[in-house]
Each structure stands twice: as C-alpha cells, then as structure tokens.
Amino acid sequence: MAYALSNIVTRSSICAVELSGPEVYRRHAEETIVRRSQTPRFGLAKKKKQKLGCKLQARNPRSSWDVSCSVNGGQTDTVGSRGLSCGSAPPTCYRSVSERGDLRVAAVAVQDPILSPRPNLDDVRPGTAPFLSIAVLGATGDLATTKIFPALFALYYSGHLPENVAIFGYSRSSLSDEDLRNLISERLTCRVDHAEECGDKTDKFLQRVFFQSGIYSTCEHMQTLDSRMLELEGGGPANRIFYLSVPKECLLEVASCLSRSAKSRTGWTRLIVEKPFGNDAESSATITNGLYKAGFSENQIFRIDHLLGKDLIENLTVLRFSNLVFEPLWCRTYIKNVQFIYSEDWGICPGKGRYFDEQGVIRDLVQSHLLQIIALFAMEPPVSLDGEDIRNEKVKVLRSMRRPTFQDVVLGQYKASVSKDGKSKVPGYLEEHDVRHDSRTPTFVAAILYIDNSRWDGVPFLVKAGKGLIKHTVEIRIQFKQVPGNLYRERFGSNLDAVANELVLRVQPDEAIYLKINNKLPGLGLQLDSSELNLLYRDKYEGENPDSYERLILDVIDGDAHLFLRGDELAQTWEILTPLLEEIENEKVAPELYTYGGRGPIGAYYLGAQHNVKWADD
Numbered sequence: 001m002a003y004a005l006s007n008i009v010t011r012s013s014i015c016a017v018e019l020s021g022p023e024v025y026r027r028h029a030e031e032t033i034v035r036r037s038q039t040p041r042f043g044l045a046k047k048k049k050q051k052l053g054c055k056l057q058a059r060n061p062r063s064s065w066d067v068s069c070s071v072n073g074g075q076t077d078t079v080g081s082r083g084l085s086c087g088s089a090p091p092t093c094y095r096s097v098s099e100r101g102d103l104r105v106a107a108v109a110v111q112d113p114i115l116s117p118r119p120n121l122d123d124v125r126p127g128t129a130p131f132l133s134i135a136v137l138g139a140t141g142d143l144a145t146t147k148i149f150p151a152l153f154a155l156y157y158s159g160h161l162p163e164n165v166a167i168f169g170y171s172r173s174s175l176s177d178e179d180l181r182n183l184i185s186e187r188l189t190c191r192v193d194h195a196e197e198c199g200d201k202t203d204k205f206l207q208r209v210f211f212q213s214g215i216y217s218t219c220e221h222m223q224t225l226d227s228r229m230l231e232l233e234g235g236g237p238a239n240r241i242f243y244l245s246v247p248k249e250c251l252l253e254v255a256s257c258l259s260r261s262a263k264s265r266t267g268w269t270r271l272i273v274e275k276p277f278g279n280d281a282e283s284s285a286t287i288t289n290g291l292y293k294a295g296f297s298e299n300q301i302f303r304i305d306h307l308l309g310k311d312l313i314e315n316l317t318v319l320r321f322s323n324l325v326f327e328p329l330w331c332r333t334y335i336k337n338v339q340f341i342y343s344e345d346w347g348i349c350p351g352k353g354r355y356f357d358e359q360g361v362i363r364d365l366v367q368s369h370l371l372q373i374i375a376l377f378a379m380e381p382p383v384s385l386d387g388e389d390i391r392n393e394k395v396k397v398l399r400s401m402r403r404p405t406f407q408d409v410v411l412g413q414y415k416a417s418v419s420k421d422g423k424s425k426v427p428g429y430l431e432e433h434d435v436r437h438d439s440r441t442p443t444f445v446a447a448i449l450y451i452d453n454s455r456w457d458g459v460p461f462l463v464k465a466g467k468g469l470i471k472h473t474v475e476i477r478i479q480f481k482q483v484p485g486n487l488y489r490e491r492f493g494s495n496l497d498a499v500a501n502e503l504v505l506r507v508q509p510d511e512a513i514y515l516k517i518n519n520k521l522p523g524l525g526l527q528l529d530s531s532e533l534n535l536l537y538r539d540k541y542e543g544e545n546p547d548s549y550e551r552l553i554l555d556v557i558d559g560d561a562h563l564f565l566r567g568d569e570l571a572q573t574w575e576i577l578t579p580l581l582e583e584i585e586n587e588k589v590a591p592e593l594y595t596y597g598g599r600g601p602i603g604a605y606y607l608g609a610q611h612n613v614k615w616a617d618d
C-alpha cells in the first residue's frame with residue numbers, strides 16, 4: 001500500500017484522498033495515510049502541530065471509501081468515491097491517481113506538479129571520484145518501479161549518489177529513455193524535511209536515467225548496455241552495480257550474460273540479487289553455484305532481504321551491544337522465551353498469487369526474513385561491525401539451530417470471511433487470483449525453534465507469521481523470567497508471569513522499543529502498576545525514516561555487506577527448513593483453516609501451551 005500512496009505524495013501537499021479497491025487493503029491504507037500524514041512528508045506538516053488528518057469512512061467496503069481531510073484543523077470537503085474536491089485549496093491544485101491491480105488511490109494535491117522541461121544530460125562528466133553506473137534489470141516490473149527507482153532517487157536527492165552517476169533500466173519492453181523517465185517520475189518522492197529544489201533535483205536525476213531494451217537469454221543486448229555505459233563513463237575509472245529484479249527463471253542467464261558482456265573493466269562490479277533464493281537446499285545451492293560459475297565471487301553478490309534494512313532491525317544490535325543493561329541479560333538465565341511475530345492484516349497482494357502459492361509462508365516469511373532476525377538476535381558479540389564478522393556469528397547461530405519437525409509447527413490457511421459491517425464477503429485464500437483452487441499452501445505458520453548452544457539451551461524461540469490476520473505488526477518480544485523470590489508477589493496475585501518484564505521491538509508499523517516494567521502507583525499506600533518505558537520513534541524523532549531499499553542500496557555502494565545474506569548463511573537457513581518442508585509436502589499436510597481477519601488457527605495456542613509459553617500478541 002505504501003507504494004500506491006507514495007505515487008501521490010510527490011513534491012506536494014495532499015488535501016484529499018480517495019481510495020478504492022478490495023477491502024483487504026483498506027485498513028492498511030488507512031493506517032498508512034494517517035501515519036504518513038503525521039510526518040512532515042506532506043509539506044503542510046513541517047511542524048508536528050500542522051497535521052494533515054485524514055479520516056476514512058466506508059461507503060461500500062468492497063469498493064469505495066469516503067475520505068475527509070483536514071489541514072491544520074480546517075475541514076476540507078468530504079471526498080466522494082467519484083469526485084474529488086479541494087476544499088480551501090491554494091491556487092494550484094492537481095489530481096493524481098495511482099492504480100495497482102484493483103487497488104486505486106487518488107489524491108488532490110496542491111503545488112504545481114508539472115516538471116520543468118528536462119534538459120539533456122550535459123553535466124555527467126567523469127569527475128575525480130570513479131563513475132558509478134547502476135543498471136536495474138527487470139526495470140518495468142513491480143519491484144523496480146515501486147521500490148528500486150524511488151530508492152535510487154531518494155539517495156540521489158539526499159546527496160548519497162555521486163554526481164557522476166548513470167542509472168539504466170533494462171528489460172524486454174520496447175521503451176525509450178523518455179518512456180522510462182515518465183514511467184518512474186510519478187513515483188519519485190522528495191522528503192519535505194529538506195524539500196528545497198525538489199523539482200530541480202528530480203529533473204537532474206531523470207536526466208541520468210536511461211533505458212536499454214533487451215532480452216535476457218542472449219548476451220547481445222547486454223553488450224549494447226555495456227557500450228552505452230562505457231560512453232557515459234568516458235573511459236575513466238567506473239564502478240558498476242547490477243540490480244537483478246527479474247523473475248527467478250531468468251536470474252542465472254542474466255548473471256551469466258552480465259558477467260561476460262558488462263562487467264566493469266576499470267572498477268568493481270556488484271550484483272544485487274532478490275529473493276526467492278531457491279525453494280529448498282538443493283535449488284538454492286544451484287543458484288549460488290550458478291552465480292559463482294557465471295563469474296561472480298561471493299563478495300560481489302549482495303542477496304537482499306528488505307526486512308534487514310528496517311531501522312529497528314539495525315537497532316537490535318545497537319541496543320544490545322551499546323547498552324550495558326541488556327547484554328548481561330541476553331541468555332537462558334534471564335530470558336524465558338523470545339517471540340518473533342510477522343503478522344499481516346491483508347491477504348495476497350495483487351499479482352502475487354502464483355508466486356505465493358509456490359512459496360508458502362514458511363519460505364516467504366520465515367526462511368527469508370525471520371531466520372535472519374533470529375540469527376541477529378541470538379548471535380554472539382561479533383569481533384567488529386564488519387560484514388564478515390557479523391555474518392560469521394550469524395552462521396554459527398544457524399548451525400546450532402535444531403531442525404524443526406512437523407510436531408513443532410502449526411500451519412494455517414485463511415478462509416473467506418465477511419467484512420466488519422457484515423455486508424460483504426472477503427475472499428478466502430483459495431479464491432485469490434492465480435492460486436490453485438485445491439492449494440494446501442499455508443498462509444500462516446506458528447513454530448517453536450530451539451538453538452542448542454550454551455547461551456540459548458532450552459529457551460523457546462517462537463515464530464508466528466501469517467497473512468489475513470487481525471493486525472499488522474512485525475515485532476520481537478523478549479519475555480524475561482519471573483523475579484526470583486519476588487518481594488511483591490502478594491500484591492501481584494497468582495499470575496507472576498503476567499508481570500514479568502518484557503522488552504518489545506516493534507519493527508512496523510509505528511516503530512518503537514518499549515520495556516514493560518512494574519512500578520508503584522503515585523500516592524499513599526503501595527499499589528503496583530505494570531507500565532512501559534516507551535521509545536516511540538514518531539514522538540522522539542522528527543523527519544522520515546528512509547525506506548529499507550534506500551539503506552540497503554547505499555550499503556551496496558559502500559561495499560558494506562553486513563545486512564546481506566552470505567552464501568553459507570543462506571545455505572544454513574535452507575538446511576534448517578528443507579526437512580520440514582519436505583515432510584509437509586510428502587505427507588500432504590492440510591493446513592488448519594482460520595477466518596480471514598482473525599487470530600489464526602487455534603492450534604497455535606496449543607502449540608505454545610505444549611512448550612509452556614503463551615503468545616504475547618494474543
């Protein structure tokens with residue numbers, strides 16, 4: 001959803017928004033609008049008091065919502081599902097519409113959005129620093145247009161790309177440079193906290209964007225790409241990044257052609273590779289070996305996991321290793337269990353049915369995201385912050401992880417439900433577009449994992465990941481043991497677990513780190529209260545957090561691999577999960593059905609109970 005909005009929140013201030021599309025996206029959209037409207041991104045909200053508030057009211061929850069917006073408390077007109085009005089808008093006002101699948105977000109915004117005429121590329125000259133060429137392969141795709149180009153622009157805009165940079169899009173479509181510029185320009189967003197020269201910088205960025213049409217299976221067009229890069233690089237030192245945002249079937253042939261035809265001869269060449277990194281241990285090894293065989297060494301390959309680029313994930317290690325109070329507690333002596341929750345309150349995103357049905361939730365969210373976070377959470381202190389040192393420690397954790405069997409997991413699949421007002425039906429997983437009608441693919445998994453090493457022996461690591469659940473949250477919850485011989489036990493009543501300390505890192509939405517503690521209520525007597533020491537990012541920090549793709553692409557430019565999966569690390573994640581995946585597939589295990597918008601299968605509760613733990617998010 002954020003991508004749809006970001007199309008519109010471009011160098012302008014929104015004064016009215018209209019949404020239409022399946023109900024499954026409504027809550028997420030609403031949250032995104034409200035969250036974004038609290039940040040300075042909208043221009044009108046430079047100071048916190050100047051809020052743009054949007055309220056959504058369901059008209060027909062399956063197709064349209066009325067949205068009324070207020071700017072600094074002044075109410076604009078209510079926006080209907082057909083027309084948009086701009087209330088007391090400043091003189092220039094334009095309407096922008098973003099459509100992805102059957103989701104549609106339209107907005108009326110102020111400021112002149114028309115780009116000034118784009119001058120020719122005349123200031124890209126070899127400078128003193130090496131030239132940087134970045135090519136996005138699969139440039140017309142969803143990921144490239146919604147994430148990669150906007151992230152590249154954000155980096156350029158905030159001065160993190162060198163002046164002598166050129167950005168190429170490559171795909172089979174027959175587009176001109178100008179076509180690609182038009183395709184991506186709608187999605188480029190300036191940060192309003194330093195929004196000066198937004199239009200100017202956008203134009204300058206777009207001048208540096210080029211398109212090369214070509215197929216992936218022969219190297220001829222990649223040679224043309226190479227020639228065009230050479231022309232701009234002007235023969236001086238030049239580094240190259242190739243972002244492979246192509247369907248998995250094309251990955252190895254693209255890598256092989258790039259290696260033969262388009263590697264830099266005068267600097268380094270780096271490859272960014274997107275998931276899925278295979279389906280199991282064997283197919284993943286085929287990809288890894290295929291990349292090596294194509295001529296790329298491990299230190300040139302950056303396997304991206306966008307969750308690792310989120311601020312709170314980086315903060316996990318900062319919190320632990322830079323504060324004396326946490327590290328001594330980070331072990332089996334004090335921690336009762338750790339819970340990793342990845343819960344989405346929407347189903348399958350438009351266009352992702354086939355991909356998800358092949359992958360399932362264990363590959364989609366556990367292999368690629370949650371095992372990474374567990375490894376970062378549980379690793380020993382690394383020798384340094386260097387990528388190799390950090391990844392060495394992560395690999396050790398993964399090697400110590402016990403292979404889960406089917407007894408350790410509960411699988412679920414969401415079924416149809418009705419909307420909150422009871423007026424319409426929300427489709428179940430089997431009715432999603434491009435999903436097999438008799439699919440057993442799980443959309444939910446709860447699992448108990450153990451790390452058999454001296455630090456974590458016996459501590460359950462709980463994992464819960466799913467789609468179509470009651471709420472959207474990604475969080476890490478560290479549950480501490482009870483205070484031994486608690487002096488205040490009489491006042492807490494019988495459930496001392498309920499008042500044990502808990503440290504929560506909420507990765508999204510609304511990033512926060514909070515610690516649940518017990519304290520005395522002010523006043524006479526001795527009444528105890530459970531409360532929170534709360535670091536809520538939005539209250540503490542002004543400005544907008546960069547998107548994770550920005551952070552990760554910048555790391556690639558800097559050659560910093562600590563947030564990317566190394567080949568041996570990736571292989572270990574598959575070693576852990578492949579036996580389980582095979583067991584599920586061989587036994588044709590049917591997932592437990594759960595109602596869309598609910599808490600997931602009841603089996604998850606019993607699984608927790610078997611291991612003497614209660615899910616913290618229930």
Ligand SMILES: NC(=O)C1=CN([C@@H]2O[C@H](COP(=O)(O)OP(=O)(O)OC[C@H]3O[C@@H](n4cnc5c(N)ncnc54)[C@H](OP(=O)(O)O)[C@@H]3O)[C@@H](O)[C@H]2O)C=CC1
Nearest residue numbers: 138140141142143144171172173245246247248274275276
């Ligand atoms: N979208 C997302 O949010 C995420 C995507 N990924 C991964 O990133 C990669 C790109 O994803 P996404 O952009 O969604 O993918 P798309 O399906 O949108 O494909 C990207 C581009 O590849 C070309 N293409 C599509 N099908 C074929 C084909 N059969 N043979 C050759 N070229 C084809 C198309 O360009 P053209 O027709 O112009 O050649 C298309 O624009 C995939 O590996 C995906 O798994 C990973 C995480 C998230």
Ligand SMILES: O=C1O[C@H](COP(=O)(O)O)[C@@H](O)[C@H](O)[C@H]1O
Nearest residue numbers: 306307344349364365368369508
């Ligand atoms: O990689 C994936 O991530 C998305 C969630 O993305 P985010 O931007 O909300 O962090 C998830 O929906 C998708 O299934 C998965 O492939």
